[in-house]
Amino acid sequence: MEPASFFSELSSNLAVGLATALTLENLAYCALGVTLGTFLGALPGIGVLIAMSMLFPVTFHLPATAAIIMLGGIYYGTAYGGSISSILLNVPGTPANAVACLDGHPMAQQGRAGVALSMTAVSSFIGASVGIIIMMFFAPVIAEHALDFGPAEYFMLILLGLLAASTVSGGSPLKGVAMVFFGIALGLVGTDLNSGQLRYVFGIVELRDGLGLLGIAMGVFGVTEIVATIRGARPEPVDSRSITLKTMMPTRDDVARLWMPSLRGAGIGSFIGALPGTGSMIASFMSYAVERRVSREPERFGKGALEGVIAPEAANNAADQTAFIPTLTLGIPGSPALALILGILLIHGVNPGPTMLSERPDMFWGLVMSFWVGNILLLILNIPLIGVWVRVLSIPYRLLYPSILFFVCIGAFSVNNAVFDLWTVAGFAVLGYCMRLLGLPAAPLILGYVLGPMMEVQFRRTLIFSGGDFTAFVDRPISLTLLFVSIAVVAAPALLHLRGRLRRRATT
Template sequence: MLSNILLGLETALTPITLAYCFLGVFLGTLVGVIPGIGPLTAISMLLPLTYHLDPTTSLIMLAGIWYGTGYGGSTAAILVNIPGTTSSAISCLDGHPMALQGRGAAALFMTSIASFVGGMVGIILLMIFAPTIARYALGFGSAEYFSLMVLGLVAASAVSDGPVAKALAMVTLGLICGTVGIDLYTGDERLTFGILELSNGIGLVPLAMGVFGIAEVVANAQSGTRRQFDRKSLSLRSMQLPRDEVKRSIMPILRGSGIGSFFGALPGTGPSVASFFAYALEKRISATPERFGKGAIEGVTAPESANNAADQTAFVPTLTLGIPGSATMALMLGALTIHGIAPGPKLLSDQPALFWGLIMSFWVGNLMLLVLNIPMIGLWVRLLLVPSRFLYPAILMFIAIGTLTLHNNTFDIWLVVGFGLLGILMRWLSFPAAPLLLGFVLGPMMEEHFRRAMLLSRGDLATFIERPVSATVLALALGMLIWGVISHRRAARSKQLSTAQD
């Protein structure tokens, strides 16, 4: 291990590698702040540059963009309630209320710390357990993945306040939206209504930008009141948090880092799923769950540490198994194959300088991001002082540009508008948006693994309880559902008692 670390440091600390690592994390932060663009677009644009670089340097630069967006994506989510990346969407729930309370700088500061710690935990686990994690991840079958998806959908009811029925309704709507397009097994079109552009399904970016972005802009513009912020809340001193909030953040950061490390190592899940799970867990185990959605610091630190830990461990299946967990990781594999390097179990032995140089660059890149982001918090928070007549059109412009550049298809703009109208209607009727997004993300994967498990078991549903891991996860989902119903009834009963006493 020591010789591998020294080899990695020797590779990662060369001047040219440091320069491209900084370029990657800087572009990643910038891309993350701009809503709707995301790492996939930035990496796609810079992929031709890798033809002129050696494979280690090019991969370090592209990886810097990947995990740099995890830092920058939370900025727009916290300040203007528009997630810069899909994995930072959950940070809107508590981060934006903190900004409205004049604590935007404190929220961003804790986000940077949580992201750094989550990234460090993910790197350490990646260094120590990469072969073991890869072996266990390879042993997961469709039954286990389906059970994990069920657990995620059950956890979605814990993500938001209000009646569980409304949260489950939004999960169902997300599942329906996720089934739009061509069925991979039969080739039949589903819910396309004869619209050719829907054959490839609904994109995650148009849905997230519409439900979160457009709805937020319209809601603020409709209120007609300009938010007033104390300029003292924009100073470096305002980053300081009360000691009790710092203490409350320690365990959520560690739990979120563990959750993110686990889900990042599983192909097909990644930071978005990890952040939702981390938030749901913190709300379930909290003694005061009513604080969530109103500016709870745990609701910011847990998902941020989770998505950054997942960003690091996502390289486990990509490099050691050759299985990309996302489209972005597929581009990473493309950068390797351009140089004739085949990812897989032999990569660690055939290309030790590349593998350990990349791992050591994660340490360097995360330190760069910490130094880069904390001094810029004051600059980002000053976005709140921009007059609404300039801020809202700029946000809509970035949403349109980010959506259009994904597939260069104007139909995606109309999807954003449609989901924006849906988001406005949901706000009027007090339906939560986060379960809709989670149902949309998990639904297609859940359907695919269910049908695959049914094919492998020849239609025997017992396969989900005969496999020990799958049965354990389903038992956890059932326990969480029962716990949610009981806690909701207790909360409603205590509210009635307090109302009667008043």
């Protein structure tokens, strides 16, 4: 296509999209969606899926575009809100926000919660913007190439993600890797996808689908933090009068740290989000690992490094946007929440797929433009709200912790309406507290838990389709490239270390 005609077509598409997104009705539903999303995301445990499926009947009575705009708003709004409770309370609002705990909560303990929240809002906006731009220009291209990712490519990508995860924890890398594998082991509990064999279920019906991710995350992060804080070194409740605009304002140094990490996070997030089924969690972990790698002062991470909060949040917001690409252009939803959006499109007689772009440009571009509108609204909404959120810290802890426990419990219960998920929370609270005492990091466990089973499935699938031939892992360019990147990730620090040693030896 000629560049000139490409741009004239794009600008007419954008005009159509803006006209759709800016009608009063759609604007109102967008605002409603993102507001709900932020609040529900901030509540620990209440996932986006519950919020969306509960509002499902309402969407019958709306025009298709308004329905999708509203549910879309909830979907990416929760990613904004989820980091709030991570930063303030060390309780991840959604599992994808677990990474934000690592440096976000130390920042809050240092009295920099306002800065963390405002910078996160900005970096989330940057991440989402990059994701939307990529969606605008490259959606059809990306959709076709996402299909090139077969089992071998997914396996290599997961391997890379796990290697990245093991470097996430600040302490000894050995403990990090051990926790990744411990997490993989926990992830294998349940029904084996290929054979239907029950593994480590011990006759408990609820375990057949595995331990719940939310229960584990709530247990090892949220409840463990509560136990350690109640009588431990508890920070004095913040005097609400001391919260002024000034304490929320980032310093010049903070702002200087904002751009590159946000953009790197957005890039990683956009790439991973466009692959169905990977989810924003890998994106946030990977971008955290990358920030640690590229930082000149990696020792600041885990102790309140701003980059450690904003890069993962930029990544998961970008991933949430690009996840719409395979959903809308291929009809392949990457997650249950997107499957629900797909379902609503079908109810309204819209068939997602490549034809959607040509048949319903008003809807596709209206949705894309509404993402812009929604993210701007989120930014406008979140900056003043920071003052409110930070005041949560001024609530005396003796009143705060029973409330957090309540939200954790009701959130965990509501996912499957299962009491068993509450026992999971309790069990993993005990485990998480023991791990904390032993100095074993929790974040790598979470990622190992999520990625381990996927890794097994992709590994076995590759070998089933190749008839047991291991060259299937490396005989295609994408998987081979990913393997080289993984080797580089492992080898680079070792080589640097070795070079340093040799140099020191040479000088002595």
